[in-house]
Amino acid sequence: MDTNLRYTLVLRVYGDEKIFGPGIAELLEHVEELHSLRKATAAMGMAYSKAWSIVKNAERALGFPLLVSTVGGKGGGSATLTERGKRFLSAYRRFESIVHGYADEIFEELFGEDAE
Amino acid sequence: MDTNLRYTLVLRVYGDEKIFGPGIAELLEHVEELHSLRKATAAMGMAYSKAWSIVKNAERALGFPLLVSTVGGKGGGSATLTERGKRFLSAYRRFESIVHGYADEIFEELFGEDAE
Numbered sequence: 001m002d003t004n005l006r007y008t009l010v011l012r013v014y015g016d017e018k019i020f021g022p023g024i025a026e027l028l029e030h031v032e033e034l035h036s037l038r039k040a041t042a043a044m045g046m047a048y049s050k051a052w053s054i055v056k057n058a059e060r061a062l063g064f065p066l067l068v069s070t071v072g073g074k075g076g077g078s079a080t081l082t083e084r085g086k087r088f089l090s091a092y093r094r095f096e097s098i099v100h101g102y103a104d105e106i107f108e109e110l111f112g113e114d115a116e
Numbered sequence: 117m118d119t120n121l122r123y124t125l126v127l128r129v130y131g132d133e134k135i136f137g138p139g140i141a142e143l144l145e146h147v148e149e150l151h152s153l154r155k156a157t158a159a160m161g162m163a164y165s166k167a168w169s170i171v172k173n174a175e176r177a178l179g180f181p182l183l184v185s186t187v188g189g190k191g192g193g194s195a196t197l198t199e200r201g202k203r204f205l206s207a208y209r210r211f212e213s214i215v216h217g218y219a220d221e222i223f224e225e226l227f228g229e230d231a232e
Contacts, residue, residue, distance in 0.1 A: 004131065005129055005130065005131060005135070006129075006130050006131075007127055007128060007129050007130065007211075008127070008128045008130065009125065009126070009127055009215070010125070010126045011123055011124070011125055011219070012123060012124045013121055013122075013123050013227070014121070014122050014123065014124065015120065015121060015122075019121070091226045091227060094226060095123075095219075095222055095223060095226050095227075098222050099125070099215065099218065099219045099222055102215065102218045103127070103211075103215045106211055106214050106215055107211060110207045110210060110211050111129070111207060111211075
């Protein structure tokens with residue numbers, strides 16, 4: 001084979017519709033770091049309105065809030081993750097990490113000599 | 117939680133660029149069944165030109181042909197998978213199936229009572 005092979009794995013969580021995936025996970029991590037949804041979207045180059053609706057849809061589907069916000073003020077107030085939001089994000093990252101670890105082994109077995 | 121959770125998992129194989137994923141896998145399975153790239157694309161509602169370039173890009177990146185075609189004639193000739201094409205498709209489906217089986221367990225563990 002002319003090329004080294006690698007793979008990507010994307011996990012998304014659904015209820016009736018999509019709830020959670022790599023995008024919202026990254027967004028919430030930025031919120032945790034920057035304490036602001038607006039700064040988090042800026043860091044990702046994502047439209048604020050899009051981020052807002054992704055979070056609201058996820059919250060509605062999950063039945064609990066992911067973010068607590070304080071509105072207003074210069075810079076648009078601050079935002080942090082709720083405890084349940086933190087737990088959900090953490091479960092998603094753990095899910096990714098465990099499945100990825102296993103997939104690494106299987107990829108090596110199946111695509112062995114061509115895998116990077 | 118207000119909703120039952122499930123997940124989706126997408127695996128893609130890359131060289132320098134994307135080589136293989138759910139789309140080309142499904143396409144090759146249709147070719148195997150219908151003995152025609154054109155019929156396979158029709159079955160999937162995919163543009164023939166798009167399918168052709170997906171297959172050609174994958175073949176170039178892999179360094180071996182996935183399809184053998186007989187050109188011309190009414191209906192545009194026939195196509196079948198090469199032996200290496202069959203093996204690669206089969207390895208990809210096996211990769212998906214093994215990782216999915218494991219992810220099912222981990223999802224149940226992590227999202228337990230909310231998982232369908």
